[in-house]
Amino acid sequence: MRRAPAGGGILAGSLLLGGCGRDVQSVLAPGGIQAAQIADLAWLLFGFGTLVLAMVVAAVWLALRGSSRIRRILARENAVLTLGIAFPAVTLTLLLGYGVWLMRSHLDLPRDRNAVGIEVVGEQWWWRVTYSGAHGTPIASANEIRIPVGVPVGFKLRAADVIHSFWVPSLGGKVDMIPGRTTQLHLTAERPGIYRGQCAEYCGGPHALMAFEVMAMPAADYAAWLQRAAEPATTPVSEITQRGQSLFLATGCGACHAVRGTSATGTLGPDLTHIGARRSVGIDTLPLTRENLTRFITDGQHVKPGNLMPEFRVLQPPELDALVTYLLSLKVADRHG
């Protein structure tokens, strides 16, 4: 919390909002410049709203219990004109002006030469993330976004099918992703950490499970990570991962998913080149574990009802085990040192 609460109402309100859980997805716990501006504006509005409420309560109390002189003043036409029309018109205009001025930078892409550009495409029901690697070569990823701390990041937002909305409350405002258009968003994280985002426009079936995590990391770490992320997938060495890879290809996974460095080049579903380095399976639906990955492959319609991946129950348990072992081994991007 950035400011001391200005009154009992704010205290009660923030206690209620505090129920939303960890600070990874809260407008009131900003982790970036833009989010801080929004939080400032929010607190200003809350404070001002409290002031107005106090004035109204006072006016009512005075109108009932005040001395006859005060009641006469309140009953004058002038009082209505000043407090009822002039006061809101002036204050709301000032607030609007302040808000527009404060947010002016949000929708422009940063002009900074060091700015990082990331493209995010909303798809039913996942996020296609494309980083720009060395010399601008695109690096395909999905469902997790890594950004450097302290560096402006320009997001180019698009939609593949229906309208989605990109919102990371702790980092900034909400911007719609509209089919056929590219919208932009400018975020700068101020402290490292994991921030949660959510599709904020109903986009059908499993919309509620279309969440993601933004990982803000120190700029040097980010650069090193990006370099690793550009590499092709790990070549399987153990017997089980080799079997997993040939099962991955024989089962037809590669018709929808790409694993760079193999013949799997599908573009319909999330890129799996470094899936083993991700934190979740099914787009933030479940933490990435062996059991959850297996469940998503064979029972995905229960895990995330309506998602577009068919359930692959054709695989027998030993085959599934090899396949999942292979997928979990795809984590070049996670290698440290």
Place this chain on the structure above:
Amino acid sequence: MRIETRRRWTAIIRFILFGLAAIALGGFLLAWSGLYNVAASRGHLAVTNAMLTFGMRSSVRTHALGITAPPLDSQDLSTLGAAHFHSGCAFCHGAPGVPISPIAESMLPSPPNLSTSMREWRDRELFWIVKNGLKYTGMPAWAAQQRDDEVWALVAFLRRLPALDAAAYRELALGGLSVPAQSGDEIATTEGTSGAVSACARCHGENRRGPNSRLVPVLHGQPREFLMAALEDYAHGRRASGIMQPLASDLSPEDRERVARYYAGLTPPAAPDLPPLNPESVERGRKLATSGDPAARIPGCMGCHNASSLEAYPRLAGQHAVYMVNRLRLWKGGLASRSRTDAIMAPIAKALNEQQIDDVSAYFSSLNAAGKLNR
């Protein structure tokens, strides 16, 4: 005056209620006493028979009103229908050269002999009867209610039936299968029957001979695991087919395994006389099969249907276009299936448009089973 009217109405209502109760009680007592004779050997009174027949014909006519018959003159349809008629219908209805079983003949009503006489039903009425069956007659409904396409195949055959003699029927229904005469010993001591009812080859062909209807898939050289899963799915009702479900459930698991091995080991037959394929359609099909249609969320077919794919998946090279179009349309039309592979294929087939179905079927039918172009 008003009170009097009311009394009269009360009396009438009471009379009706008591009357209904008396009828219900009388009916119950009749059933309870067992005086009514349910014996099939007794037959119906002539008047009952006339009334039941009249009601049945009217019911069929009315219920079939909304059905539109597709063109039924295709050889593929009537050949498939003939093969099923032989195993599913001839026992009760007879066929040219096949007498009605005396057991079936003793049913009430006794089934009409379709080889000698068939009422003048409309196509849509025949379809309705074959699909739904007839209450109180022993005529069963089609085992797979979702498979209208199969019912139409049978109707197409029924249209040809009156013109067939015994030899022509045998050729059509047995698919040119030669059934060796059995010795007295074999007839007396083995289970095999000369009717060849369960022979897969009647439809699917055998060594060096492909299916005799292009609506029937080529099984030659398909992976054993896939064939086995298909038979298991039919036998347990996970895959819908009024033709295959009864045949597959008749086979023991060991038989299924053996027959799956047999077809898996066959070399695919030479392509039959194909109508010339449209090269543009084949080329569009090739593109779709190799790289899919990402905009429509369709993955390339070759991802799962290539020579090194899972053994649980079928190989499509050399499959008849007519069969593939029919199968893809069934999925597109919402065929519900509980087979493991259908769960993967059905949503993809639903995403295909009509032209893509034609193109991709043309492409695979243009390949021989080694995956090379046929022409």
